[in-house]
Amino acid sequence: MTDPVAPTPSAAGSEAKPVSVVVKDIVQEYPSENGGVTRVIDRVTLSFDRTGINMLLGPSGCGKSTLLHMLGGVRPMAVKTPTSGSVSIDGKECHDAHDDSVMVFQRYANRPDLSVFDNIAFPFRLKLWKSRVPESEWRRRVADMLEAVGLADKAGLRPAQLSGGQNQRVALARALVLRPKILLMDEPFGALDAQTREEMQRLLIDLYRSWPCLVVFVTHDVTEALMLGDRVIVLSTQPARVADDFMVNEARPRSAAWQRSAEAQSLEERILNQLHASPGKGQVRVTI
Numbered sequence: 001m002t003d004p005v006a007p008t009p010s011a012a013g014s015e016a017k018p019v020s021v022v023v024k025d026i027v028q029e030y031p032s033e034n035g036g037v038t039r040v041i042d043r044v045t046l047s048f049d050r051t052g053i054n055m056l057l058g059p060s061g062c063g064k065s066t067l068l069h070m071l072g073g074v075r076p077m078a079v080k081t082p083t084s085g086s087v088s089i090d091g092k093e094c095h096d097a098h099d100d101s102v103m104v105f106q107r108y109a110n111r112p113d114l115s116v117f118d119n120i121a122f123p124f125r126l127k128l129w130k131s132r133v134p135e136s137e138w139r140r141r142v143a144d145m146l147e148a149v150g151l152a153d154k155a156g157l158r159p160a161q162l163s164g165g166q167n168q169r170v171a172l173a174r175a176l177v178l179r180p181k182i183l184l185m186d187e188p189f190g191a192l193d194a195q196t197r198e199e200m201q202r203l204l205i206d207l208y209r210s211w212p213c214l215v216v217f218v219t220h221d222v223t224e225a226l227m228l229g230d231r232v233i234v235l236s237t238q239p240a241r242v243a244d245d246f247m248v249n250e251a252r253p254r255s256a257a258w259q260r261s262a263e264a265q266s267l268e269e270r271i272l273n274q275l276h277a278s279p280g281k282g283q284v285r286v287t288i
């Protein structure tokens, strides 16, 4: 995986040793309505061995969210059909949510009763993070994150007093304040208008530059995949298999001119061909 963005000094520390995530021969079946089972993921093997932004695309319902959770060690809950295959993080087989992995969802998951500051600081109420990070350190980190996501003057407001984009900034800050090795993002900007989505993409690029980690980012938006990704992985329709997997070597931020270049156009076509090769097709947003 290429990493055109060099880590800044603030990124030194726990990220110095790159994390490795390997899913091998993953098969996931879910109970179907007729009493049988539906295979959702079919023998997917993927390996991530360094920091970088990895984009995961695929038709609607093909199993992206299921696979994304597994990359953090999380198996589907309350399902009688177990996952087969293995998930290894840093060389150790993983059967449960991994402590170094955090997730950001489209629906922010901010607590309505807490201020912006307390929402970002929320993980430090939990035993694991309380024991890992002293209070003076997490308070400093929360203050840094408030600055980094541009919400320093909104620290005392509640989520209902914020816009969608600002709420997603809070969710991103809450994830990055933990300095995760693995950041899993499930269509995080999918509900935002086009302009806010672009602002959030620029913000993610800036935050990644300061706190690089292994990012896996699910999107339906082909342009988003090309503007953000070091690597683009395309899944086929259900049952999901890896249909394509390639690198994008252009440094970020990627310009409008690059977006219009022959290289970008041909990568876009390559992704769309794979998505359209899937019989189910699903929703694909192209904003180039």
Ligand SMILES: Nc1ncnc2c1ncn2[C@@H]1O[C@H](COP(=O)(O)OP(=O)(O)OP(=O)(O)O)[C@@H](O)[C@H]1O
Pocket: 030, 031, 040, 058, 059, 060, 061, 062, 063, 064, 065, 066, 067, 076, 077, 079
């Ligand atoms: N707990 C469950 N029990 C039964 N079926 C499930 C369960 N979770 C997911 N599924 C089914 O598995 C398939 C894949 O779901 P998943 O959410 O992983 O897909 P996705 O690619 O993320 O979809 P979308 O593009 O809509 O976000 C879907 O058909 C879904 O209905």
Ligand SMILES: [Mg+2]
Pocket: 064, 065, 066, 186
């Ligand atoms: Mg999903």
